[in-house]
Amino acid sequence: MTARAGPGLLALSPSVLADRPEATLQDMAATLEPDAVWVLGPSRDARAFARARRAFDVPVVHPPLESGDGPLSTLAVDTTGRTLEVAFAPDARALQRDPETAAKELTASKPCALVCDDVTTSVRPTALETTLEYADALASALPRGRVSTVLTGGEPAGYDELWHLEPATGAVRAVDHDPLVGSDSTDDEAVSIRVRGAGSVESYGKSTGVALVTLDGDGDGVERTDTHDVTDFGLEAVSGIGPKTAARLADRGIQTRADVLETSMATLADLPGVGRDRARTFHQHATVLETGEPRRLTDESLPGENWSTPPLCLDIETDGLSPTIIWQVGVYDPVTDEYRAFVERTDPTDPAPVLEAFCDWLFGIHPNRALLTWNGWRFDYRHLGAFIAKHVPYYAEEWEAIPTFDLYLWAVGNDNALLPGRTNALEDVASALDYEGAGTGLDGARTAAAYQRFVRTGEPLEWDRHEAYCEDDCRALWHVYEHLRDAPQADSTAETTASDRSSTSSVGLTDAAESDSSGRRREPTSGETKNSTERTEQTGLGDF
Structure with a gap:
């Protein structure tokens, strides 16, 4: 990042x-x-x-x-x-x-x-x-x-x-x-x-x-x-533009994303197999990539956007994709700008202490706060739920009642926003939005492998470095959230004429909100999302 x-x-x-x-x-x-x-x-x-x-x-x-x-x-x-x-x-x-x-x-x-x-x-x-x-x-x-x-x-x-x-x-x-x-x-x-x-x-x-x-x-x-x-580069980085469409655009002298924005929608729509809807998508995503600013495609509120207290940003570290232990749970509170890490440094054979310490803190201090992850419906929530039920079962019911949200699912899975990263990985999106992290040089695979070595040999990790990596992900998540919260929304009733588009550099910012498949997203399958139980004034939000 x-x-x-x-x-x-x-x-x-x-x-x-x-x-x-x-x-x-x-x-x-x-x-x-x-x-x-x-x-x-x-x-x-x-x-x-x-x-x-x-x-x-x-x-x-x-x-x-x-x-x-x-x-x-x-x-x-x-x-x-x-x-x-x-x-x-x-x-x-x-x-x-x-x-x-x-x-x-x-x-x-x-x-x-x-x-x-x-x-x-x-x-x-x-x-x-x-x-x-x-x-x-x-x-x-x-x-x-x-x-x-x-x-x-x-x-x-x-x-x-x-x-x-x-x-x-x-x-x-x-x-x-x-x-x-x-x-x-x-x-x-x-x-x-x-x-x-x-x-x-x-x-x-x-x-x-x-x-x-x-x-x-x-x-x-x-x-x-x-x-x-x-x-991920050039014209093909734009949603809906593949090699064949890129070749047809090049035949018209359109070779860059800037060229796309300088071309009227009518010209793009006239290309074989494009049409007005895809032409609009070209403009929308090219604008996002060129400006580095995300765009909200719908008027759907972000998870927790209308709540009185923002959600807590959560990230976990495990010893692999099929984990035997969740050895680090990191939580960032955007209200106080404080980060809390729960880390197992002594006994990697017992998954319970970290989970217990995390649950003690969450349910004892923040029982009415929601949690927010990036792609958590695929990993963080799934494994936390399973490990809590197995190792600290007395907290299982309370865990199931905690509202859990996934910003990736909201933005990409549910087509509510276009993101400026060349991929939709958190690191790429946050970097495109100028997030400056700790520069740990780590990724999930390296942290998992390091902990596996600790389990096998007892050789301690560079704990501060690995905690900084998890904190980076939590803070980056909130950085992206803030940018999406402040991003311009599409006006579903506005229509921009070709002449308007040729006279302004902010092409696509007032188009009707439609999106085309970019081949980057994967819809959640049954059982991969967790319903959010609303508490206090937590109303008006769709469950994930």
């Missing part, structure tokens, strides 16, 4: 660079603000390399095209106050040809990561084993006794495994499939390589193709990897 803790290396597949217009790439550059761009291999693609150099005003590398006196080249990736070295190998065979020189260069430059795109894994189902391609080349070039990070476009972003290899042969000694949870010790006699992917992620018929790797000079070389779908 704030500036990255370390330099950002943007990994792009050649297909993304080849298939999208330059305006989309420029929007990607402006949105993600990378410090360097890595065009993925292992195949050479000079055209993709050239397009990246045109679109991004930062260093661009394409390892298969790199040539020099040795097997490696290095790049100093700079960000505010910090410079990190990254080593690039044109291919793994370069390491095999001259392993001694590669080892000397890696020792001299001490890069935070080695990029080698043809490092991949392959599975032999009959033998029930996975092999690491070019393990022998890596083992000959990388030092033993410490963990080296290898980045590869040959594995999808999110791939993260720690391989322990024999120095001489590259034979596999062991593999930690989850390095954040697995062995924390290194074998002084082994070459330990943390292989992390940055390639395209295929899911639901889409391919991300875009990965932003935040480098880390103090840890294992990589702080985090964030993936994006290419449709």
Whole structure:
């Protein structure tokens, strides 16, 4: 939600660079603000390399095209106050040809990561084993006794495994499939390589193709990897505009969201398959993305908006998506600007104390306050309800009576607002609304993995950092709430003429409120929402 803790290396597949217009790439550059761009291999693609150099005003590398006196080249990736070295190998065979020189260069430059795109894994189902391609080349070039990070476009972003290899042969000694949870010790006699992917992620018929790797000079070389779908940028970021519609718009000279706003609705509506309703949606969402300001599409009140006391903002941390413990409950009170954290630091085998302390506080001090989450109908409320019923059952009935609201469900699931984030994740939405957080560098997966390690080894977490992450989410939630509360509402009776639209930059702000499917939302299924029990003057709001 704030500036990255370390330099950002943007990994792009050649297909993304080849298939999208330059305006989309420029929007990607402006949105993600990378410090360097890595065009993925292992195949050479000079055209993709050239397009990246045109679109991004930062260093661009394409390892298969790199040539020099040795097997490696290095790049100093700079960000505010910090410079990190990254080593690039044109291919793994370069390491095999001259392993001694590669080892000397890696020792001299001490890069935070080695990029080698043809490092991949392959599975032999009959033998029930996975092999690491070019393990022998890596083992000959990388030092033993410490963990080296290898980045590869040959594995999808999110791939993260720690391989322990024999120095001489590259034979596999062991593999930690989850390095954040697995062995924390290194074998002084082994070459330990943390292989992390940055390639395209295929899911639901889409391919991300875009990965932003935040480098880390103090840890294992990589702080985090964030993936994006290419449709989060350019014209396709606008609700209802897909590749075909974007191509038809481009044929009319409409290549950016600003071009959309300068084009009359009549012109847009005349395009094949568009029509007036979709044209209105184009204008509405393009306005939101260009201005960075959300827009309310209906006159539905926000959850708790008309109550005398605002809801409490809630976030929980668990040890995974199928949790055995809720180890942190964070609550932010916007009335007093105070944050309260309930954290299990001593006995991770007993889920009851944190839940009991949270319930004691909530029901004892704030029995008439509602709770507010972001996407809580999918996670926070579901798990809190189950854990309270099991571990502190004497509070179960009172918990079921607490009004619980979900701002994500109100805005996205129920089509009450358009949000300025490139995705509807809380972090993206809050960042688009200029929320400045603590910059912890954490996410839900990292906090869960850290607690799993605590459960397994007893090694304490950086408690203050993890509490700050949970507090960030709670405060960001209220930040978004305030912006939605103050956002302009659509006038369902207003109609704006084409001539009016061409003469004002605030196109779409007075259109009738209609929305088109953006492919980003998922409606709650039966049982995934929790009815709110109204108390005192809490009337006039729809239940979630």
